Amino acid sequence: MKDRLSLFIMIDACGWEIVKNHPFLQSMAPHRRRLESVFGYSSTCVPSILSGRWPDEHRNWCYFVYNPAESPFRPLRALRWLPTALTSRRIVRRYLTKFVKTHLGFRGYFDLYNIPFRYIHLFDFTEKKSPLQPRGMNVGPNIFDLLEEKQVPYYVTNPALPEEEHLRLLLADIKSERIDFAFQYWAGLDGLLHSVGNDSPEIPKKLDHYDAWISQVMETARKHYRHIDLHVFSDHGMANCDEHLDLRAKIDTLGLRMGIDYAVVYDSTMARFWFLKPGVREKVETLLATVPEGRILPEEELRHYRTWFDDQAFGELIWLAREGVLIVPSHMGERPIRAMHGYHPTDPQSYATLFSNTDQVPEDLTHIPHIHRLMEQAVLAHAAARSSQPATP
Template sequence: TIVYIILDAFRWDYINEVDTPTIYNMSENGIHAEKLISSAGFTQRSAMFTGTFADKTGNFTMFSYDPANSPFRFIKPFRYFLKLLDDYKLISSVLRHRIIYPLTKKYASHAPTAWIPFEVLHLIGVTEDVKPIYEPNAFGVESIFDIMHSENIKFEYLMFPVINGQDETALEETLKRTEKEADIYLLQFSNSDELCHKYGSESKKRHDITAEMDHKISLIQKRFEKYYDKVTFVLVGDHGMMDTSEIVDVQKIINSHANKQGLRHGKDYLLFLDSTMARFWFFKDRAEKIIKQILNSSELLNKGFIITNNIANKYRIPVPNRRYGDLIWWANPGILIYPDYFHKFEKYNAMHGYDSYHDKMKGFAIIYSKDIEPKKIPEVKLIDICPTICDLHGIRYPKENEGRSLLHDK
């Protein structure tokens, strides 16, 4: 039996003997990949379950430009009325969560509106969660789940979005299902992401957060080791987190300068704001030229950079691409785009989604069982998790896998 636990945004250097004694003990007595380079973008599940990158899976960020298949396309006739409600937090939140989100279930398994402006919401599609990722053919390429279905491997999926950021629920459901005798349990703890965003990755509160997560893992370890003769734990911090040093209102800068030059958002160009990326689609030739001039102006010049073909090739990013953007501006580490389409009313003190090779963007991986031979591996990639899980199960790798199993790394 394998217990696979994702610790969302749990940075490699959070592990220590004081705050996280359970994780520390596993790292000292198991296979410990001390640093893990995540995939660029915001679709880490695609990388870890297929063993390849966004340029092959087709999944790079949570949202894409997809007016024909948008799960929000039904609001198009009402978009100008809804636009009037965008700045009213309570009313807008109720509309988004209680009315619009349930209606999207007809088109996608999980399609939150976040804080995407109502005026352009009908143009936006979702990527990873059109189908539940644990179902067959959910990704653009073959995944671990496709193989597990074909080989009748029994699994319990308790990760996002089945359990969405609720660590207590994840713990309770995992302990409750221990006796189901699945071949693999997949779960996720998210407080290291959600709460460290709020309090900061270097704050005193972060130590309390990681200590509480460690306690949950200790409860799971005790329960599973008591019930099963042989159990292997796989712990993965899928990416890191770093405190923000400066805030940039990209939306205000872009739209104000563009308006002065006669461009209209939603008509001449479309802007989508992730926390660390500004993505653009152009509907008029002159719009691209003007937007590039704004991005290279003094207000933004030293805050980030336009992703060129060379950068895209290095990070395996599928751009330029009509789905993800004709042009993408990537913020420098520590620069926070605010407001963005995920955080409109609350500024965060820490963020991820920066250069995945930056040390503070790195996670970790641990494989632990009572009979495993301990070893240290200095650095691995997130895609290496896929073949590792396959080897632990004794199943073949997905067809597009490019990862290297931690069991074979010397």
């Protein structure tokens, strides 16, 4: 029997508002806390958790950025002649995404989403590496770099596999006593919330499902480890989308030319603009000021939430929708979905969660990047314990 196992389990989109009145993990991890997320999507949140740094430090923020000089997607522009009725279909995009990811050698999460092929040559993709692997950050190290450096044996989720397989592999590593540290990432709740919203009776059932899985993990771990440190957490919450906004149609009334006068990425809750000719910014700002469903974020606020980039690589102007407003159609999808995240970090449904089986979590652990502290402490403790063990003859 080994001495200690550190279990870190991330449940994507398990927001505070979703679980605060649910008896989730009440017996296994009774110490619960609301955490402030970071401004952005999972593309921002997960790297922030894994590195302990903020978006302006690790530069894993939004996926698509205007960068025609280095765009890897130029060959895809030939597909612009295909009918939109075909190229906007999700199944077509899914197969193309798999082909392009393999061809370009991208190792992180990748999706072509709904970027029009006539404009795709204008954009680059920012997550070419996987934050769930060593040397996987755009800038700086992550927790897996530390695990490798300290030679602490660990388990980490392979996102390409289904959740049930994640559970099986983790249980196998625990039974073999191979690992001292585990980072499990379950994304099924996120997908379910997008489909049915956070008021659906399917959500408590999914939480009960995870509760049973974690109970199984803990029951197995107790047979092989004397001490188990359990931390279950999320990256953000999820807001129901009861209002739809065609922001692209409003911008199109200006008569500006995409790729000549300006460039824009319409995310699900944000619009990020680059201005290519004088006077264009003023026209866009004037129009956006008439759109009550959201607002332009000033530099001071972006700096406060650590998403201001001096090179403006992710956008020269950031417009953010009000919580519950979905930009549709957008470059993320042509059709509405029931719920979305990526709103302001202090909107009610944006808050994340932390559940622990110990009451020793520091009081100043208040934001999701702080979870890295718990992981770092665990890794260093395991490394110290291993170094103090007598060498085997």
